[in-house]
Amino acid sequence: MPEIAKVGVIGAGAMGNGIAHVSAAAGLPVVLVDVQQAALDKALATIGRNFDRQVKRGAATEADKQAALGRIATGTDQSLLADCDIVIEAATEREGLKVEILKALCAKLKPAAIIASNTSSISITKLAAATDRPGRFIGMHFFNPVPVMKLVEVIRGLATEEATTQAVLALAKRLGKTTAMAEDMPGFIVNRVLVPMINEAIVALHEGVGDIASIDAGLKLGANHPMGPLELADFIGLDVCLAVMEVLHEGLGDGKYRPCPLLRQYVAAGWYGRKTGRGFYDYAQDPPKPTR
Numbered sequence: 001m002p003e004i005a006k007v008g009v010i011g012a013g014a015m016g017n018g019i020a021h022v023s024a025a026a027g028l029p030v031v032l033v034d035v036q037q038a039a040l041d042k043a044l045a046t047i048g049r050n051f052d053r054q055v056k057r058g059a060a061t062e063a064d065k066q067a068a069l070g071r072i073a074t075g076t077d078q079s080l081l082a083d084c085d086i087v088i089e090a091a092t093e094r095e096g097l098k099v100e101i102l103k104a105l106c107a108k109l110k111p112a113a114i115i116a117s118n119t120s121s122i123s124i125t126k127l128a129a130a131t132d133r134p135g136r137f138i139g140m141h142f143f144n145p146v147p148v149m150k151l152v153e154v155i156r157g158l159a160t161e162e163a164t165t166q167a168v169l170a171l172a173k174r175l176g177k178t179t180a181m182a183e184d185m186p187g188f189i190v191n192r193v194l195v196p197m198i199n200e201a202i203v204a205l206h207e208g209v210g211d212i213a214s215i216d217a218g219l220k221l222g223a224n225h226p227m228g229p230l231e232l233a234d235f236i237g238l239d240v241c242l243a244v245m246e247v248l249h250e251g252l253g254d255g256k257y258r259p260c261p262l263l264r265q266y267v268a269a270g271w272y273g274r275k276t277g278r279g280f281y282d283y284a285q286d287p288p289k290p291t292r
């Protein structure tokens with residue numbers, strides 16, 4: 001398997017922009033594709049702002065930022081990914097959508113190209129089966145925010161070839177990440193543990209055990225979490241949290257993974273958290289104000 005020299009990213013949202021950021025910062029040319037030009041524009045602005053954080057701290061120079069931004073090409077057409085050695089799929093956490101994207105993508109890529117999914121929980125084996133290259137399909141699960149979080153979970157599907165695994169481990173290392181191998185089971189490792197905790201915080205809110213501010217203060221001040229569980233849920237996206245709980249509940253068949261009805265209600269209202277401006281907190285206010 002040749003070394004990965006060019007990275008494609010599909011989906012320019014909360015995660016896609018970060019994956020493009022760290023790939024370009026590592027000196028790799030990047031192609032970032034999304035269906036909405038507006039999403040691409042927003043992603044480039046976010047990447048620029050995140051580089052500014054690093055420049056301010058002296059962790060990067062203005063020249064580093066400009067050079068990295070110069071390595072990122074964007075567009076709404078998947079054919080721009082034709083000469084990428086790997087394409088990392090980071091589109092919305094909906095299985096049907098991912099399958100549709102992957103099926104369309106295969107025809108556009110060179111036969112040797114690897115496809116990786118950044119999915120939070122969906123079966124890598126199942127997604128691989130939707131492609132023409134199950135041996136060159138793998139889970140490469142980054143964490144939010146990508147420029148800061150050191151971990152990449154690597155998940156092999158049943159058909160993933162060793163050369164694919166080694167190429168992705170080498171890429172993660174080049175991106176400055178630490179890898180953990182996770183089995184292709186619902187939620188992999190981190191989300192199997194973390195998202196049920198978030199769901200339990202929502203249950204506690206739903207049952208009136210505490211209000212939003214108290215629940216978040218509890219885990220921040222009592223367990224030294226950097227963010228409270230409800231603040232974190234908004235940061236991840238309530239849509240993603242619900243999608244993960246549904247995969248756990250269905251895949252493991254245990255009632256303890258039942259998504260809290262209040263989480264369903266917030267997602268049904270379109271209150272996804274930071275990405276829509278309102279979730280458990282209203283981000284139109286400064287500081288963000290609890291919504292109940």
Ligand SMILES: CC(=O)CC(=O)SCCNC(=O)CCNC(=O)[C@H](O)C(C)(C)COP(=O)(O)OP(=O)(O)OC[C@H]1O[C@@H](n2cnc3c(N)ncnc32)[C@H](O)[C@@H]1OP(=O)(O)O
Nearest residue numbers: 050053054057059120142143144145147148191226227236
């Ligand atoms: C759902 C899934 O499938 C998997 C997941 O991702 S689960 C979610 C995993 N993520 C978490 O658990 C995040 C928990 N929260 C945190 O770690 C911290 O709150 C945080 C790193 C996000 C912010 O840290 P903080 O101390 O509150 O803020 P701050 O001191 O301003 O930032 C620390 C660093 O992070 C950077 N940072 C903060 N927020 C950032 C953001 N949204 N994007 C990029 N960089 C960010 C800052 O620039 C700073 O970096 P520099 O030192 O280079 O400037």
Ligand SMILES: NC(=O)C1=CN([C@@H]2O[C@H](COP(=O)(O)OP(=O)(O)OC[C@H]3O[C@@H](n4cnc5c(N)ncnc54)[C@H](OP(=O)(O)O)[C@@H]3O)[C@@H](O)[C@H]2O)C=CC1
Nearest residue numbers: 011012013014015034035039090091092093119120144236
């Ligand atoms: N949020 C998180 O903390 C984490 C999420 N993940 C996973 O990463 C993936 C992305 O999540 P996240 O970044 O939060 O999601 P977002 O909703 O922020 O971004 C998804 C992006 O994909 C775009 N998209 C939708 N359909 C297509 C398509 N057909 N082709 C190209 N782009 C498309 C969306 O555009 P539009 O808005 O127009 O639909 C949107 O810009 C998910 O699988 C999620 O589970 C993994 C780790 C952490």
